Amino acid sequence: MEYYKGLINSLQRGVVSPVYLFYGEEEYLKEKAVEKFKEFLLPQAADFNLDLLDGEEADIDTVISFAENMPFMAERRLVIVKNAPWFSGKGKNEAGGEDKGSGKDTVLLKYLNNPASTTCLVFVAKEAVDRRKKTYKEISAKGQVIDFKMLKPSEMITWVNQIVKGTGKTIEPSAARAIVEANGKLGLLNLKNEVNKLISYLGSEQEITSAIVGEVGVINIEQNIFTVVDDAVAGHTSKALNGIRELLSLKEQPTKILALLARQLRIALQAEALLREGSPEREVARKMGIHDFVIKKALTQIRRGGSQRMKWALQEIATIDAAIKKGQRDFLPAIETMLIQFGQME
Incomplete structure (x- = not known):
């Protein structure tokens, strides 16, 4: 900043x-x-x-x-x-x-x-x-x-504390971290909206706690996508499927879910490609124009999942998307089949 x-x-x-x-x-x-x-x-x-x-x-x-x-x-x-x-x-x-x-x-x-x-x-x-x-x-x-670079997580946490302090309230350190982890990658405007929502929810209460963030804070769809990919590459297929169902219950459109899944896979593959070309990890985020903790997360995912599995999943998502748009497949059974196959791949 x-x-x-x-x-x-x-x-x-x-x-x-x-x-x-x-x-x-x-x-x-x-x-x-x-x-x-x-x-x-x-x-x-x-x-x-x-x-x-x-x-x-x-x-x-x-x-x-x-x-x-x-x-x-x-x-x-x-x-x-x-x-x-x-x-x-x-x-x-x-x-x-x-x-x-x-x-x-x-x-x-x-x-x-x-x-x-x-x-x-x-x-x-x-x-x-x-x-x-x-x-x-x-x-x-x-x-x-x-x-105008995205702020580092530590800077965002400081910024959240300043916003809360300006309202005469306080916030637990763990609560500030939770807000930033869930919403920081979308920028300060998104963070400010989340903080304002929490302040309104407090009413006469003085402190934003982790429990309140859990009750009120909305985990955005991109964060949910991160979690789905995390679970898939870790072999937790049932958790990944539950994450997809949760997004559907929140009325997120299948095409949007597929687009964000594809985006996350592309980020991971592009980051790995830059590493193979000799770029230091600290330079990958700058070259891709993406926040550093997003890149770190993506690199962890591709190391766990493997580039070949990630490439297969990216191609499968494109196939599912085309089939859904033509009315040839339904989203939920198609994505469930893909995640099960992904989990069974060596």
């Missing part, structure tokens, strides 16, 4: 760059940062010096036009472009080099070479960025690029 604290500290001291690029998985902190820019850079009731654009709708010429406008009776304009698409790797040619024909990049690079000193232009990327692109490098040189 130090990257966020450093950014806000700079704003408080009046140190503002002409251009920023925000990217990364932690959407909640990105939104908070955007709000802080509005708070610190614009005087009260100065919305006429604020432009909010959607990069999926506005072209780069429009963005530059707004950025080049002069502020009205103020020191600075603020232009925020959400869903900015000009920093991903999609513009690469087949050899992996930059797309030389990108007129959009040329227009943006021309502006970035000499950005308006009276405008703070903030790009919020929707997708992963390619740090090899000239647009990325130019913003790094002329402004600031900030990777």
Whole structure:
């Protein structure tokens, strides 16, 4: 969370760059940062010096036009472009080099070479960025690029404690850990919603305990999928089947369950492939853009289950999904058969 604290500290001291690029998985902190820019850079009731654009709708010429406008009776304009698409790797040619024909990049690079000193232009990327692109490098040189990484579990626990303390309540350390383990991988917004729900449930009570988390905390579907895969690779087929039935009882759609099962298997296989290629385990999460404890869990699963069994299960899930969509198979008996076969494989 130090990257966020450093950014806000700079704003408080009046140190503002002409251009920023925000990217990364932690959407909640990105939104908070955007709000802080509005708070610190614009005087009260100065919305006429604020432009909010959607990069999926506005072209780069429009963005530059707004950025080049002069502020009205103020020191600075603020232009925020959400869903900015000009920093991903999609513009690469087949050899992996930059797309030389990108007129959009040329227009943006021309502006970035000499950005308006009276405008703070903030790009919020929707997708992963390619740090090899000239647009990325130019913003790094002329402004600031900030990777809004998912927080470490220990940082999330500290954050949960701060949120609870701010309400005048307390929380058991084990309860804070349980909330983070169940919901942390979906980010701080999800955690905040869970904490708010628990605070409301407390009423006049003072402390959130592990027992209360167990009663009220909702274990999200992705956590349940983790558990199903854990049980399957450990040979606990009946527990894995019960996990699937529990998801169905919670009205989760079969197609969603299959998609998340497939996603977890792909994460495990991709992580193992990176290890085989020589990437240190600590680098795998960064390369895949996934939280480190998710990768650790996935690697544990594939070590227990074996890559060949995982590949078979991934292919079987695709087969089941196609058959269900064609009306040829029913979800529950199909997934039960798959899990039983998986458990019997050597």
